[in-house]
Structures are given as C-alpha cells and as structure tokens.
Amino acid sequence: MGYSDGARTLSVVSTEPVTRQERKQRTRQGLLDAALDLLADRGFASLSLREVAKQAGIVPTAFYRHFASMDELGVALVEESMRTLRGMIRSARSNPSAYTDMIRASVRTLYEHVRAHEDHFRFLTRERYSGAGPVQRAIGFELKLFSSELAVDLARFEVLREWTTDDLHMMADLIVTAMLSTVVELLEARPRDAETDRRIVRTAERRLRLIFLGVPSWRSG
C-alpha cells in the first residue's frame, strides 16, 4: 500500500491539524499563548480581548468561539499554570531525600521549574493579589489546595508526627509564602546571570532551614 502509507507518514510529520476539533483546540491554545506573551510586562486587567485576538492572529469576534469573556480566558490560564505547578511538586516528591538534602533538592526543583515556565509562574504570582475577579479567586482556591497538600506531606516527617493539623497548615502556609517570594525574586532577578540565581537559591534554602530549625522546639498553644 504505497500511496496511503506515504500520505499518512507525511501528515504525521508535518503535524497539520486535520480534524475540526484539533484546529479549534489549536487556536484556543493560541489564544492562551498570546495572552501569556502579552502578560510578560503587564497585568491581566490591562489586557484587552482585541489585543489578545490580534496577537493570536484571529479576528476579535472569533474570540467568542473559545471563551465567553476575558475572565474565562483568565481562569483557563490559571488552570494551565496550576498544571505546571503540580508537575513541579510531583517532581519534588519523586526524589524523597531527607534532612537538609531535602531542602536543597526541593529548592533545586523549584528553581528549575520556574526557569522552565517563567510565564506561568509570573502569571500566578502577579495576579494572585491584584484584584477581586474570578482569576484571583481561582488562584486563591488552587493555592489553598496546594498548601493543604503540602501540610499532608509534612505530616509524614518523624519530627512533625504529633503536630496538630492546624499547626501543620500554619507551617505549610509559611513555606508556600516563602517559596512564592523566591519565585518572584527569580523572575525579577537582575542581572540575569548564574551568580544572581545562585544567591537567590541559597537565600531560599536558608529561609527554609530557619523555619525547620524551629520545629524541634515547637510547643503548640
């Protein structure tokens, strides 16, 4: 079957979208990417539907075939970014070292994921507090979930076995907050060189060390 095989291979290599669903999915992703591009140095609230559509290479009215509003696009962006973040903790969990090595490994994982997906982390950290819209609510909700998962992870440690869940949540929140501020530092790092990165990473490690050092002395209430 010469012809048909050749045709199939060609179509696979060039990855041309064939089905209508594929095409639609592709421009939808195009809109998300376009928005993420424009968000490099501005806030989501200052983004216009027309702008995003133009950047994605479609006419403004076609936007509505994919999202009912910019807010909906924003929420989709939160979901996409959160998928990246969850990929990160999956990586962090997969190499379960202990002691201070765990801190070094975790910060290392954070560092690499931030550098690999700067736009997603920039979006999350920027929009987290900037308003009261659906986007902010979605981020707040997801981060709370994230913090809760971390609390469960913490509970597995020997020293934290008999902590109350309330105390574990407090500690998890503190860690998440500290890590998010590290993310911001990485995104705003100037100059953009290896030494600046190393300094930020080391500071992040020291922050975590200080927090963990307090654990053995902790008495609840």
Added chain:
Amino acid sequence: MGYSDGARTLSVVSTEPVTRQERKQRTRQGLLDAALDLLADRGFASLSLREVAKQAGIVPTAFYRHFASMDELGVALVEESMRTLRGMIRSARSNPSAYTDMIRASVRTLYEHVRAHEDHFRFLTRERYSGAGPVQRAIGFELKLFSSELAVDLARFEVLREWTTDDLHMMADLIVTAMLSTVVELLEARPRDAETDRRIVRTAERRLRLIFLGVPSWRSG
C-alpha cells in the same frame, strides 16, 4: 459661652479653605482619595484618568494641574501609603517589650494599623507584584528599605548579636513576607467578625514564633 463660642466652633467645623494653595492641595488629596476609593475592588492598572477625575468631582483635563499622568498619581499613592506603614513601625518600636510579648505586641500593632488604613495596605499588597510600572518599582524600593530597617532592629536582640548582616536580612525578609501575607488575610477576611480576626492574628503570632524558635539553633553557612 453664647455667640462667639458658637461662631468659632462653626468656622472650625466647616474648615473652609481660604488660600489658593490650600484649595489646590485639597483637590490633589481629593484625587488620591478618589483613586483609593475606586481601588477597593480593582487593580490600579484598570483605573482611568477620567474615572478618577469624575470621582474627585473635577473635569478630566483639570487632572493635569496635579499629576502629569496616572503613573505619577500612583507613585504619590505609594508615598502616602508608605507614610502609614512607617507610622506603624514607629508605634511598634515605641513599646519595646521582649520575648513572646514582643511578638504579640507587634502583631497587635500590625492588626490595628491595617484595620485603621485598609485602603493603603490593600493598595500596597495588591500592586506590589502586579506588573512592571513605576508604581511597582516604587513599592519594591520602599519595601526593601523597610526590610533593611527591620534587620537593624533585629540586630539589637541579644540572640542575634553575632549574626551576619546577610543572615539578618534573610530573616527580616522572611518576617516581612509573612507579615504581608497576614495583611492580605486580614483584608480578605470572610466573614468580617471578631473571631475571624482573632484566628488570623493568632496564626500570625504562631508564624513568628516558629521563625524565632529557629534562631538559637542557627549556624551560618
């Protein structure tokens, strides 16, 4: 007390502006207040010059008599908000208790100042990370200064006497970050009752306690 007292009281109460400078200063403040009002549930970037002018009760073009652009208005807002924040640490420094009492007193001071100037704190925490404009740079600069001052304050403690300045800055940053997240929690507190406030305040105290508990065990490097 009859007439004269009554007349004086009246003139004092009505506080009519007389001089031209006073009038100008008053509408300038009106613009700042108008912006702050509009910022209750939106980001600064989504604010328009016309909107602020209307809220302040002046015509759009009169805006330029006070600020060359919205960005300039924003920077002025940062300065005003920072004055509030500095007023807070002055209060905190004025009752110099020690030990865990210091933590309770500091958090108490923070709590009261946040509740007394919600709009200023909301502005600072919201705009801190949301973009790359002059406003964000101004906030970043001021907060870095703020953190440095805290580092100096920390150096006065017995246990922290021989810490390196680098370690002190690391700890100060961690504390500022934790406190700013407490500010956000207070501003977003739902429901708005005394018990929610108490819970947030107690969590803030526990965060600080955990951080300070690590101090005696700290070894630099």
Added chain:
DNA sequence: GGTTACAGTGAACAGCTGTACACTGAATAG
C-alpha cells in the same frame, strides 16, 4: 485698583474598547 497667575471648564479629536449581526467556506454527517 489694575494686572497677573492659574485651578478648573468644556468642546473636540483620533483611537481604542466590547459586542451584535450577517456572512463564508470548508470539514463533517446522513
């Protein structure tokens, strides 16, 4: 008391915004 400085006015502008509507053309379904 006459002159000047200047905070605030009002009309006008070009450019952007979200959204309604009727349309086209090609992938899909029968």
Added chain:
DNA sequence: CTATTCAGTGTACAGCTGTTCACTGTAACC
C-alpha cells in the same frame, strides 16, 4: 452527493479612553 455545522471573517456602532486647546473666574500680587 447533498445538507448541515461551525470556526473564522468583516462591518458597524455606541461608549470609553488620553490629550489638545481656547476659555473663565477669582485669589494673589504690586
């Protein structure tokens, strides 16, 4: 092969945006 579905188009409109310009009335100045 024909009919339908539907992602993307193009036009249009009302409303908002920042900024210009010539203006007015009054506090401040000499």
